[in-house]
Amino acid sequence: xxxxxxxxxxxxxxxxxxxxxxxxxxxxxxxxxxxxxxxxxxxxxxxxxxxxxxxxxxxxxxxxxxxxxxxxxxxxxxxxxxxxxxxxxxxxxxxxxxxxxxxxxxxxxxxxxxxxxxxxxxxxxxxxxxxxxxxxxxxxxxxxxxxxxxxxxxxxxxxxxxxxxxxxxxxxxxxxxxxxxxxxxxxxxxxxxxxxxxx
Numbered sequence: 001x002x003x004x005x006x007x008x009x010x011x012x013x014x015x016x017x018x019x020x021x022x023x024x025x026x027x028x029x030x031x032x033x034x035x036x037x038x039x040x041x042x043x044x045x046x047x048x049x050x051x052x053x054x055x056x057x058x059x060x061x062x063x064x065x066x067x068x069x070x071x072x073x074x075x076x077x078x079x080x081x082x083x084x085x086x087x088x089x090x091x092x093x094x095x096x097x098x099x100x101x102x103x104x105x106x107x108x109x110x111x112x113x114x115x116x117x118x119x120x121x122x123x124x125x126x127x128x129x130x131x132x133x134x135x136x137x138x139x140x141x142x143x144x145x146x147x148x149x150x151x152x153x154x155x156x157x158x159x160x161x162x163x164x165x166x167x168x169x170x171x172x173x174x175x176x177x178x179x180x181x182x183x184x185x186x187x188x189x190x191x192x193x194x195x196x197x198x199x
Contacts, residue, residue: 004077008184011070015173018064022170024051025060030166032159053166054156061122061155062140064169065133068109071180075102078187087137089113101183108176121165124154 028051049055072092076083084091093109096102113133116123126132129150131139138145158165 002077002080004074004184004187007070007074007077008180011067011074011180012177014063014067014070015177018060018067018173019170021051021056021060021063022166022173025053025056025166026163026170028052030159030163032157053158053162057155057158057166058140058152060166060169062136064173065112065136065140067173068112068176069137071105071176072096072109074180075105075183078184088134089136090134101179101186105176105179105183108172108179112172120168121154121158121162125152128154 028049030052031049032052032054046055053060069087069089069092072089073083076092076095079097081095083095089109090113093106093113096106098106111117112122116126116133122133126139129139129145131145135145139150142150144150
């Protein structure tokens with residue numbers, strides 16, 4: 001059974017979550033330090049910084065990458081092939097047949113996998129931990145890998161300095177959603193069912 005629609009739809013859910021949370025992070029100013037004229041509590045601080053990257057940055061990126069994985073698997077299925085059951089982007093990318101639509105998708109995906117801007121927090125995170133983006137499923141979900149502690153510091157405490165990075169994650173999520181819908185709609189292997197609206 002070709003369940004490409006199921007993968008595209010589920011991927012859409014995760015990317016929509018990445019979009020919504022990055023919007024809130026950006027609107028909050030990615031605050032780390034709060035100023036008050038009265039004594040503050042831990043609860044009050046957590047409420048004021050609930051949308052900051054030191055609280056939600058890592059899970060935002062997990063949802064972002066998981067959404068990408070599902071879109072890649074949906075694309076492979078829409079081309080009439082079975083995707084690997086693994087999570088490695090390099091393996092999934094290698095399974096996709098290039099055309100005018102998938103080349104655009106792969107260009108977007110590679111910008112956060114095999115061709116990451118070396119000044120971005122993501123590049124710093126992977127380099128600091130001595131791993132590559134193929135290990136995202138472990139690195140963004142657990143505090144350790146191969147009995148070695150993982151440092152997520154590069155993805156946190158960015159304050160206004162990393163607002164541009166989070167904006168790029170927001171925009172990439174929207175772009176990947178749009179091209180994935182085109183891939184599904186224009187591939188003859190896909191069914192006649194339509195992807196649900198993006199929001």
